[in-house]
Amino acid sequence: MNKERNIFLEKQTIKKALEILFNNFPVNKKPESETVAVVDSVKRVLSKPVFAKLSSPCFHSAAMDGIAVLSKSTFGAHEFSPKQLEIDKDAFYINTGQIIPGNTNAVIMIEHINEKDSGFVEIESPVVPWQNVRKMGEDIVATQLLFPRNHKITPYCIGALFSGGIYFVDVIKKPKILIIPTGREIVAPEENINIKPGQIIETNSYVLGKLAESAGGSYTGNSIIEDDPEKIEKAVKSGISNKYDIILIIGGSSAGSKDFAKQVIEKTGSLLFHGVTMMPGKPVLLGSVKDTPVFGIPGYQVSAIVAFEQFVQPLVLNILKQQRIDPVQIKVHPARKIPSKIGVTEFLRVKLGRVGKKIVATPLKKSAGCITSLTEASGIIKITNNAEGISADTPVFANLLKPLNLVENTIVIAGSHDNTIDLLSDLIKEKDNSISVSSNHIGSMGGLMAIKKGVAHIAGSHLLDTSNGSYNISYIKKYLPDIN
Amino acid sequence: MNKERNIFLEKQTIKKALEILFNNFPVNKKPESETVAVVDSVKRVLSKPVFAKLSSPCFHSAAMDGIAVLSKSTFGAHEFSPKQLEIDKDAFYINTGQIIPGNTNAVIMIEHINEKDSGFVEIESPVVPWQNVRKMGEDIVATQLLFPRNHKITPYCIGALFSGGIYFVDVIKKPKILIIPTGREIVAPEENINIKPGQIIETNSYVLGKLAESAGGSYTGNSIIEDDPEKIEKAVKSGISNKYDIILIIGGSSAGSKDFAKQVIEKTGSLLFHGVTMMPGKPVLLGSVKDTPVFGIPGYQVSAIVAFEQFVQPLVLNILKQQRIDPVQIKVHPARKIPSKIGVTEFLRVKLGRVGKKIVATPLKKSAGCITSLTEASGIIKITNNAEGISADTPVFANLLKPLNLVENTIVIAGSHDNTIDLLSDLIKEKDNSISVSSNHIGSMGGLMAIKKGVAHIAGSHLLDTSNGSYNISYIKKYLPDIN
DSSP: GGOOOOOOSSSOOHHHHHHHHHSSSOOSSSSOEEEEGGGTTTTTTBBSSSEOOOBBBSEESSSSEEEEEGGGTTTTOOBOOOOOEEEEBEEEEEEETTTOOOOEEEEEGGEEEEEEEEEEESSSSSSOOOTTTTTSSSBOOSSSSSOOTTTTTTTHHHHHHHHHHOOEEEEOOOOEEEEEEBBBBBBBOOTOOOOOOOOOOOHHHHHHHHHHHHTEEEEOOOOOOOHHHHHHHHHHHHHHTTTTEEEEESOOSSSSSSOOOHHHHHHHHHHEOOSSEEEOOOTTTEEEEEEEEEEEESHHHHHHHHHHHIIIIHHHHTTTOOOOOOOOOEEEEESEEEEETTEEEEEEEEEEETTEEEEEEEOOOOOOOHHHHHSOSSSSEEOTTTOOOTTSSSEEEEEEESSHHHHEEEEEEESOOOOOHHHHHHHHHOOOOTEEEEEEHHHHHHHHHHHHHTOOOOEEEEEEETTTTTEEEHHHHOOGGOOO | OGGGGOOOSSOBBBBHHHHHHHSSOOSSSSOOOOEGGGOOOTOOBBBSEESSSSSBSSOOOSSEEEEOOOOGGGGGBTTTTTOOOTTTTTTTTEEETBBTTTOEEEEEGGGGGOOOOOOOEESSSOTTTTEEEEEETTOOTTTSSSTTTTBBBOOOHHHHHTTTOEEEEEEOOOOEEEEEOOOTTEOOOOOOOOTTTTEEEEEHHHHHHHHHHHTTEEEEOOOBOSHHHHHHHHHHHHHTTTTOOOEEEEEEOOSSOOOOOHHHHHHEEEEEEEEBBBEEEETTTEETTTTTTEEESSSHHHHHHHHHHIIHHHHHHHHTTTTOOOOOEEEESSSSEEEOTTTTTEEEEEEEEEEEEEEEEOOOOTTTOHHHHSSSOOOEEEEOOTTTTTTTTTTTEEESSSOOOHTTTTEEEEESOOOHHHHHHHHHHHHTTOEEEEEOOOOHHHHHHHHTTTSSSSOOOEEEEETEEEEEEOOOOOOOGGGO
């Protein structure tokens, strides 16, 4: 059985693997384009520059409520020698935004007019030509560049496009991603499924699909394929003939006897890398099959997400000519020492919260199979491959997964867990959603130590003193003498 | 005619206006809820806490490729006295993720096994119970809280929900927003419209609608209503009977003779404020009609957006129990002095770019009618109502509208404009989309001064020296002696 096992090629660093990826799949000079209505173009990327067809405004208009006049007719007006203007002859009532009559070139504010009977108004100061007038083309001049190619449309842009007389735009087609979940043990998430021991609910095609959509792509989830290289090969070939831009084989990317992703890629195309020195996500692999990038993505949920975010997402953004947006980083203090392997880049999921002057980072479970280690995380500490870990003495940078104001407003609980903390955390969210609860299950003594070290606000503890049958008090006196 | 004009009530500060808004429309304890499939739940907000129905994994499985064993059977194994285990009796080949056989409780890594002929393997060290085993419930334990109420679903959450056996979730209904564009001068954006002088293309219902969607709401754009208070009233009443959560009357919110928003609100409900001490967006008004918030939103595009972002967006987020996310702020150096009125909060649109050690902020056109002042902006400087403006000597904070890495990579051009700069900016985007061009039209001499002050990289200039017919040289010698 062991003889069938794969072996990893030389593992690549993240940096080297990205180089291999982009050398083999460089930016396409002329990406495929499609035409969409401006109203449907938000978040799409222009494939061509857009030039205005109309000027905006396309006429001279009043910038104030008042009367439109020919400025010449106001010259000489003075507090001590006001001028009279005849309504609908020398002066025309006008509201902001209205076109000024053809024989006028300025507007006098309504507040500066004395109204007289019998169709006359009186003014006490003159206006210069174009005073209080919004001139034609003030915002947009026909033929001007509205947006260069590769610009990503925002809601604001809709206003400029419509104002410039543009109703349709050419945009880069959304990269199409085919996601093929594989594995004899996985079952599709369906209501009333009766999940049996040994079975795992398939989540990766949905999670990675939604991440692909967030990055600007579209996705199709293939039906689940059991561990059968011929069926996987057929699905990959079908994806290529259906012109998918990227194909992901989920599961079977490692080196086990049922890991067929490498075999399929080597048979149908060429393997570019197998294994990256990162954790989670090490057993990711990349191949090129008929010029289409085919990834083998590890099946553990967090591994799949890390592999996607490190390699697939940058490729999607590259097709869309978009830059990766640097995550927001803040300086944090690790709640405890965390060892990490030299030569491996580790993505450590942490819960963040301000305790006193520091933002404290409490590490979550390390297992790559724990999706909750990511859904509960408010930050990621990237431990580079030349570090042996992080220590509680040295602040490090964390990438924020949640807005900073939520992190600042987090109650940090450490120690022994109780389900009432979950219920409390929900009730707090009902009352005030600006407050979060971070609960870290590190045992009663761990909780007291967290208080001592200043890395938690509250500790759950139920330590029995067998000498007198009391709980906690003697431990607190002993370990937290300053807090009594 | 003037007699029909409205007058502003006492204008409110932004802070006071928000207080009035939230006092009259407080957070709803029990927001309306609907059930959606988990796969459609990204960006929705849970109306109830979600507890897991299944444990994940729901069985003990191998955490490594290797052989599953009963740990007891390995005790005593040593480099100098290896133990032999019989395959399919004492030891079972297993891949990562597979269920361990019922009579085993540990896994030995494949790398630590010596394979023997005739169905035996040899091991040189023992394993403790549960070593290399992923225990049932490691990720999720049935009945545990997965997410508290008011939690916003991300792609990651889909993985935890499916793994916990959850296929449908109860979420807060999207706030429904009715947008009623008004004004005799506006026309709907349609292909081949023949726009006439005096007409303006209606953009606000689309721009604000897309902003409402970004905030988590849904919108309906009403057809355009001319300046007729009865028709506006009818549309508002129809919106209320169709259970819209928020109604926006666009245009006619000021105090002109054709400004009917206030009149309609006073007739059908009660006016809560009219006018806010901010620029753009001053003529915003709020009323309550049958307990529904009805806003009068000014018609100028930037005014409409500022009014929406200051008041409507916070209300949408409040209905969804979500916090406003603080914008990312950076310290910038104004390229020149900008005066601002005391008593008014000004939202100044600026172009940002790094020149030498400073990030320089070049102000864009002030006019509230210029949507391009927002689409071209990379930042907003909020000049508070107790400041008389900003000066070139003092750095101030700007809210970022674009990612910081784009701002850092901006070529700042100032001076006389030429259309080739537009074309160049598009060609640069084709070659490398990480680079932006910020072009600021401040005339030839302004450009030279910008270089002198260190607030631009490149200046466009065509200054004629009439004494000898040469261009630029003598001006540069005179004004930029250090640069020759």
